[in-house]
Amino acid sequence: MNTHMRAGHVRFGDLVAAEWIKIRSLRSTFGLMVFGVLFAAVAAWWQGHHVRVAPGAAAAFNPLIYPYDQLTWAFITVLAATFGALTITGEYASGLIRTTFVAVPARRRVILAKSLVVALCMAVFGLIASLASLYIAGYALTGQLSGLSLGQGAALRAAILSAALPVLGSQIGIAIGALIRHPLSAIGATWGVLLLLPTMLASGTIGLGTATEGMPLSAWMTLARTASTGAHQSPLPPSTAAWILILAWPLASLIVTATTVTRRDV
Amino acid sequence: MSVQPLAPRLRGPRKRARPADLCAAEWIKFWSLRSTPIALVLLVSLALYLAANNSRHGVLPMAGSSGPLNPQRAAFDGFSWLPAMIGAGLIGAQAMVGEYSTGLIRTTLAAVPDRRRISVAKAAVVTAVTGGAALVIGAGGLALAVAIIHAPSPVDAHPMRAIWSSILLLPTCALAGMAFGTLVRHAAGSATVVCALFGFIPIMLRPTGNRWATDAANAMPYYAWGRLTGAGTGTMTVAVAWATLAAWAAASIVITILALDRRDV
Numbered sequence: 001m002n003t004h005m006r007a008g009h010v011r012f013g014d015l016v017a018a019e020w021i022k023i024r025s026l027r028s029t030f031g032l033m034v035f036g037v038l039f040a041a042v043a044a045w046w047q048g049h050h051v052r053v054a055p056g057a058a059a060a061f062n063p064l065i066y067p068y069d070q071l072t073w074a075f076i077t078v079l080a081a082t083f084g085a086l087t088i089t090g091e092y093a094s095g096l097i098r099t100t101f102v103a104v105p106a107r108r109r110v111i112l113a114k115s116l117v118v119a120l121c122m123a124v125f126g127l128i129a130s131l132a133s134l135y136i137a138g139y140a141l142t143g144q145l146s147g148l149s150l151g152q153g154a155a156l157r158a159a160i161l162s163a164a165l166p167v168l169g170s171q172i173g174i175a176i177g178a179l180i181r182h183p184l185s186a187i188g189a190t191w192g193v194l195l196l197l198p199t200m201l202a203s204g205t206i207g208l209g210t211a212t213e214g215m216p217l218s219a220w221m222t223l224a225r226t227a228s229t230g231a232h233q234s235p236l237p238p239s240t241a242a243w244i245l246i247l248a249w250p251l252a253s254l255i256v257t258a259t260t261v262t263r264r265d266v
Numbered sequence: 267m268s269v270q271p272l273a274p275r276l277r278g279p280r281k282r283a284r285p286a287d288l289c290a291a292e293w294i295k296f297w298s299l300r301s302t303p304i305a306l307v308l309l310v311s312l313a314l315y316l317a318a319n320n321s322r323h324g325v326l327p328m329a330g331s332s333g334p335l336n337p338q339r340a341a342f343d344g345f346s347w348l349p350a351m352i353g354a355g356l357i358g359a360q361a362m363v364g365e366y367s368t369g370l371i372r373t374t375l376a377a378v379p380d381r382r383r384i385s386v387a388k389a390a391v392v393t394a395v396t397g398g399a400a401l402v403i404g405a406g407g408l409a410l411a412v413a414i415i416h417a418p419s420p421v422d423a424h425p426m427r428a429i430w431s432s433i434l435l436l437p438t439c440a441l442a443g444m445a446f447g448t449l450v451r452h453a454a455g456s457a458t459v460v461c462a463l464f465g466f467i468p469i470m471l472r473p474t475g476n477r478w479a480t481d482a483a484n485a486m487p488y489y490a491w492g493r494l495t496g497a498g499t500g501t502m503t504v505a506v507a508w509a510t511l512a513a514w515a516a517a518s519i520v521i522t523i524l525a526l527d528r529r530d531v
Binding site: 023028032071074078079082085086089090093181183184185187188191192195196199 | 301316345348349352353356359360363367370452453454455456457461464465469470
């Protein structure tokens, strides 16, 4: 890098590089992602391994619910959200955030760069986990159910949407992290919002059953067609609403993050 | 204070801090955080709200219990206790991890070189607070449920056992959180472990699957406690359920004591 820097703005590429260094240099980042991929792979094998389809009955089964099991991907999403929350609460916990904002007073650009880097990391993570799930479940279901390869339109669509799910989760995590700023509380809140709240809403005990339709996982289940046909099926949004929701969650999170961080002192 | 030949002795007969002093110090550290009372109030009010709500609308289908709704099922519905379990685990983790993230742990260990006593004092404070919260949630939730459900639906057998096991459950979660905090020493890492263990595993594993899943689920404090309250789905005997909870608590304390004692910081 040149020792004499241009006056004025740093380029956006520099900000992205800075955020990438912060993420890359954490050992725990790598561990979290490896764990997530392994979990997805084992869960896909486990789901597929226990299925016994009677000959001729395969048409009645939706094969996508085995690689893209609802609970497994809720877990993957919440792991990604944990990662997102970590990237921002880590800066607050270590005090690095002060240095960051002194170095780059345009805080929105920092947030944008951070969100972009986190989203890219999670896209790679999601893609690996999604493809591993698809092919491992396909292998476990060999001879019983077909349709689990990227050549099939429905499977391709589900694979792409599932790869996008961690991206979405990470943006929610960043927003919660920016709001709470305290690592433990932020992670507790993230798991509460993404894992416990949907289950509580779906049960109807809180009296907001329709709010379940608005949760990110519900939108994903509609679009990827991965809703299981269990006894306690949660309500799903219609397709158009699901597209809006799946775009609105990360965008709203980004806006919340940018607004919170700009309005506060530190 | 350790006795050294050349060090000037403190006035008075005391050479080392009494256990009460250590507990007082840990209590000050614990209670002076703004987030502690906020977290406790949130936990208790959410749990009481869920108990009242279960009494009005019935328990969650995923809790697995069947049969008519009675106050004990409503007050000790497993799923409604998950936030309290996670919260207690996070409080326990915070008690340990907070010291590492601020660096206070060095001062603490320098002030009291016998580290095992610090672990014990910390565990005592965390146990007392979360046990108190469990008492309020358990007894209060049961009272609310009895008040709301007017029908002659008797409380299941052993309402006191349900309350006592809850008073054991939340401190167990807190002590386990403390053990993870001591091992991981990193706020986000230990929070993730606590959330996964107490929030996700009870949803993922049920003691109704194959042999392996049943054994694994029954080993979790959630299902042991559910067996004792009569509202859960644990399939072990009552004695084993008590032993499981106690083993989690004891193992957590031992891990905390050993890990802190054996390491440099």
